[in-house]
Amino acid sequence: MHNIKVDINFAVKSSLKSGLDSIEIDEYKDKANIGYQKLLKLVDKGDIGFPKLVDQALDNITAYAKKKLGKFNDLVVVGIGGSSLGLEAIVNALLPHGYNSLTFSERGGFPRIWIADNVDPYKIQWIMKNCQPSDTLVCVISKSGGTVETVSNFNILYKWLSEEVEKPKDHIIVITDPEKGLLRKWSEENEIDTFFVPKNVGGRFSVFSPVGLVPASLLGLEIDKMIEGAKDFIATNLQQALVLSAIYIFYIEKGYKINVLMPYTSRLSKFADWYCQLWAESLGKRYDKDGKEIFFGTTPLKSVGAIDQHSLLQLFKEGPDDKVFTFIEVLNHDADKKIVSVMDEEVDYLKGKSLGELLNYELYATELALKNANRPSVKIVTDIIDEYRLGYLMMLFMYVVPIVGLYFNINPFDQPGVEEGKNYAYGLLGLRGFEDYIKKFEQGYLKLDEYII
């Protein structure tokens, strides 16, 4: 059973001047419900598939992971955006800090993990230098099967594998669309182990598909628990998504421009990055569903407590009142450590305090300081961090974001704005069919020397 709560005290009128009064709470829950009903319809029609992932059988994934256990020292995941951010969130939350520096046996025979996301030569080079081809499993992930960064990095890594190992195909897994795309065609022709992303599950909603689950399982994480958490959220706590959506809709309507997610734990740092993609790509839209030009969307901002009290908090408290804050509190921090002796009596007050206690005190202090400055905040409180809770939290936000988008009559499941840049890049790379874009590029990309200083 979960123990996750959503606390909206500091976003309601009784605490905060700009907060929702009790009539508004109902009114905005109704608005959230409009979004939710639209989402339900899309799910029922089969257009949107991420909520159904909680019912999938996991045996083929766990059996595959079991078969590979102990055979590889390194797992290199080649993927970008929706194909890597979910996994990074999982790894950051659930594996030890400095995991890749542990020995094979300290890791329980599970591989180290490397994420080849960017086409950054330096990063790719050092991943290859850190790994031995003979001891490496390469997991290449692209929903479309043709993501240019992923295909490029994979080509480099494939060559690296082929030059050193006899059967490179035993060192590769593909995760892609069941039918379409280059990767599928190639994996079929070459009889490569392949897992599929359901057609109705988009990249940023794919963490509970093989995209997130296969690598997580290879790393020894309990993916069944993750799915159980996600499932329990849907079964018993949708109300939390409605309340959270209601608050976000309210402040978007009030003109707040920035949505800050600030977990008070370093373990959810990458979770916040995952959330930023989910929010930005789902809600930043030029047109609504009726084709009206609206340039919609607020900007997600990642922040990690207590670190960013020494970085962003000054702006949060004293800058413009244009941000809504969502804190995440962990009640019981794993491996919490008490300060039992202190170096100087000046800090005697720390004696007997634990690091986790201190971290949570700092959160309460920040909550109150922001409240006093009339800045709205909500807080998600979880008892601990584990597979179950992470699954729960991810599904919670995968409901919240589309609910907000659908209420505002935009399509939270597409990303038309990224096409133009892709087309220019294809043109510059010389892909056939994109010659027009070279011309357009040459006409538009004019740089005058006088403006280069």
Add this chain to the structure above:
Amino acid sequence: MHNIKVDINFAVKSSLKSGLDSIEIDEYKDKANIGYQKLLKLVDKGDIGFPKLVDQALDNITAYAKKKLGKFNDLVVVGIGGSSLGLEAIVNALLPHGYNSLTFSERGGFPRIWIADNVDPYKIQWIMKNCQPSDTLVCVISKSGGTVETVSNFNILYKWLSEEVEKPKDHIIVITDPEKGLLRKWSEENEIDTFFVPKNVGGRFSVFSPVGLVPASLLGLEIDKMIEGAKDFIATNLQQALVLSAIYIFYIEKGYKINVLMPYTSRLSKFADWYCQLWAESLGKRYDKDGKEIFFGTTPLKSVGAIDQHSLLQLFKEGPDDKVFTFIEVLNHDADKKIVSVMDEEVDYLKGKSLGELLNYELYATELALKNANRPSVKIVTDIIDEYRLGYLMMLFMYVVPIVGLYFNINPFDQPGVEEGKNYAYGLLGLRGFEDYIKKFEQGYLKLDEYII
């Protein structure tokens, strides 16, 4: 000699509807110059010291690093905010990806690096599990000497050291204020090796003080080159800071809310975090210097290309026109790799292309796509990434941010907004003298069950 340029083509009228025309360029350079003159005065008076750091002698630091070389397998830096972000930027840019996974000899005898910033028990536990006390050097950094997170983490680490090694003091360096504070008192009493942060150098401007240089030198980086880059910027290219400041001032006055820094390389990811602190803490201010309440400040946003083309770009292009973009381009990527064979003829167009080329094409494509959407951007172009360039770029931004702040008549060197939260935390922790804050906390921090869902 450097080869760093600032390209403002896509922020001027000839390219962009909302850009500056030639009269405005002059007008806003004059405004930037007002900020610059104020900065000069503060520097001349000795109130502000960061520009003078380029004239410091480095021998004592490099000699110290030389003395320690080969003696430790691990370096744990205990510090947060201004005491860690600069170092993280340096490590991310200049050390290999996966550096901590390399062997002692692959690292040339230099230690692995761990940053104990957050009071996150899980993180601290795993740092301790990864390291052996006998083989570890702990570098504790706090300008004030009393930062609660740093002191707490250090107390835990000090106990860990003391229980295992005979002379813990041989495993500790302190970097702090020359006179004041707990750390200075303690390091003096216990005869611990100590380096000083000049009084007139604040945390977020301290990367060229021992705060950044001592750990960098211990890691084998050429700190003299870093300083040389910073010095050359001041000596020969202040004009770039004025132009960049002019653009930022213009768009702040136009009401743009968000300042995006988007390097197209994973190596400058942490540089962007460092920049976000610099921008947010320097410019987010409730009062101007005359005490007028203004709630000033725009929000910095970190983004990394090409990764965030699959995350934030959709919002950048199709969301509200409220962002100014600063790209960083690296002309020559280290260890660039050509794609010489491809897995399928469908991707033949990639043959002969290098990863670095691809990355830069994607940048040009994004620049143009944003320009076409009438979104203002500037670009900093550097030939390569090394100590010299990193030093140069850091000093460039350390000039730009105060110039912007001083032009707008705010104090970019304080951070009064973080005090209230600190005081509540001290109260909650039971520090003597903060009893009033417990009362205030209890009165303000009221949570009603009905708002916890």
